[in-house]
Amino acid sequence: MIPYGKQNISEQDIEAVVEVLRSDYLTQGPCVPEFEKALCELSRAEYALATNSATSALHIACKALEVGNGDIVWTSPITFVASANCALYCGAKVDFVDINPDTFNLCPKALEQKLEQAKRQGKLPKVLIAVHMCGQPCDMQVISALGKQYNFKIIEDASHAIGGRYLNENIGNCNHSDITVFSFHPVKIITTGEGGAALTNAPELHKKMLLLRSHGVTRDPQLMDQAPDGDWYYQQVDLGFNYRMTDLxxxxxxxxxxxxxxxxxxxxKLAQRYTTGLSQLPLDLPFELEEASSAWHLYVIRLHDASKRKQLFAHLRQNKINVNVHYIPVHLHPYYQALGFQVGDFPVAENYYHRAISLPLYPGLSDSQQDYVMHSLAEGLR
Known part of the structure; x- marks a missing residue:
């Protein structure tokens, strides 16, 4: 079976983990800050905070931005449910902005129109979570300008996008956002087994997320309400969580x-081979914005004829090609429908969903395997 994505683990990776197993620290030791430093060096963000999942990072990012009861958070309907759930965890309401049909990211024009309407209604968002779908960044310059105009904070959900670039700078630098979140799930660009990170340039946000990551407990005397009883002393000064990453x-x-x-x-290279090899088929193929360089976590094709999607999906699976669909629009899930969302609320996202299939894409995919995928795809479309 050819998976749509998979981890790539080398002997060097294995040895790095074995070295920790032989050390004195398995959980919170020197490797976590080393990893955080490496993330800062890659992204050029001032601070990085490693967590046990990207979902955890999204949650504490919302908490650090003081999302709570009565607040509204907007995000894209084409994403994994965690991008919306993180706001619900904080007691906030969630709404969505329809996508651009070419990039699969939330549409800046739709965002501007929705903001104008929300201002008239007194329902502006406190936070916007911009999802970099498939590894291609949103138009963050436009989104950032709208954030300043309408006074909302911005989280970049870059779970798909570590290693990508925007305006000739690495994604994660937070030049156009308050916080950026990465995911290290095994099918992502790099993996920690399971894990995530929150990056920021704001020392107060880093300090807040650091506290929330570990039970709201601190050993910093400046955060305590009294002088420490001794070197052993700590205090819980906030209601936090156990969202820490291990040294392993x-x-x-x-x-x-x-x-x-x-x-x-x-x-x-693999994305370009797909684009060249599939150009004559009845498909809409992804592309990159001029100002961006996608990390290509996913290569999503869209069928011209949505009625053929189910049959083609089954054909590819029968040929041992483990294609997938990313994603079912969040507002179509029963939980969100119970909150009042309906079919037809975000028609561009729904049209995308009915036509989308994610093809295998990962560094270990050989040219012969990719050729087999393209041949099987062409065969299934006949």
Whole structure:
């Protein structure tokens, strides 16, 4: 079976983890800050905070931006449910902005129109979560300008996008946002087994997320309401969570980060081979914005004829090609429909969903495997 995505684990990665197993620290030791430093060096953000998942990072990012009861958070309907759920965890309401049909990211024009209407209604968002779908960044310059105009904070959900670039700078620098979140799930660009990170340039946001990541507990005397009883002393000063990454995960992540540049180059090469090889089929193919360089976490094709999607999906699976669909629009899930969302609310996202299939794309995919995928796809479309 050819998967749509998979991890790439080398002997160096294994040795990095084994070295931690032989050390004195398995959970919180020197490897986590080393990994965080490497993330800062890659992204050029001032601070990075490693977590046990990207969902956890999204949650504490919302909390650090003081999202709570009565607030509204907007995001894209084409994303994994965590991009919206993180706001609900904080007691906020969620709404969505329809996507651009070419980029699959939330549409800046639709965002501007929705903001104008929301201002008239007194329902502006406190935070916008901009999802970099498939690894291609949103038009963050426009979104940032709208954030300043309408006074909302911005989280970049870059779970797909580590290693990508926007305006000739690495994604994650937070030049156009308050916080950026990465994911290190095994099918992502790099992996820590399971894990995530939140990056920011704001020391107060980093300090807040650091506290929330570990139970709201601190050993910093400046955060305490009294002088410490002794060197052992700590206080819980906020209601936090156990969202910490272990040294085992961080060691793997640091090792993986050293290979990110050649892996991104391989993904770009594979994406270009798909674009060339599939150009004559009845499909809409993805492309890159001029000002961006996608990390190519996913290569999503869209069928001209949506009625053929189910049959083609089954055909490819029967040919041992484990294609997938990313994603079912969040507002169509029963939980969100119970909150009042309906079919037809975000028609561009729904049209995308009915036509989309994610093809295999990962650094270990060989040319012969990719040729087989393209041949099977063409065969299934006859």
């Amino acid at each position: 995960q961080a060691a793997l992540g640091t090792s993986q980060l050293r290979k990110i540049s050649p892996w991104i180059e391989q993904r770009q």
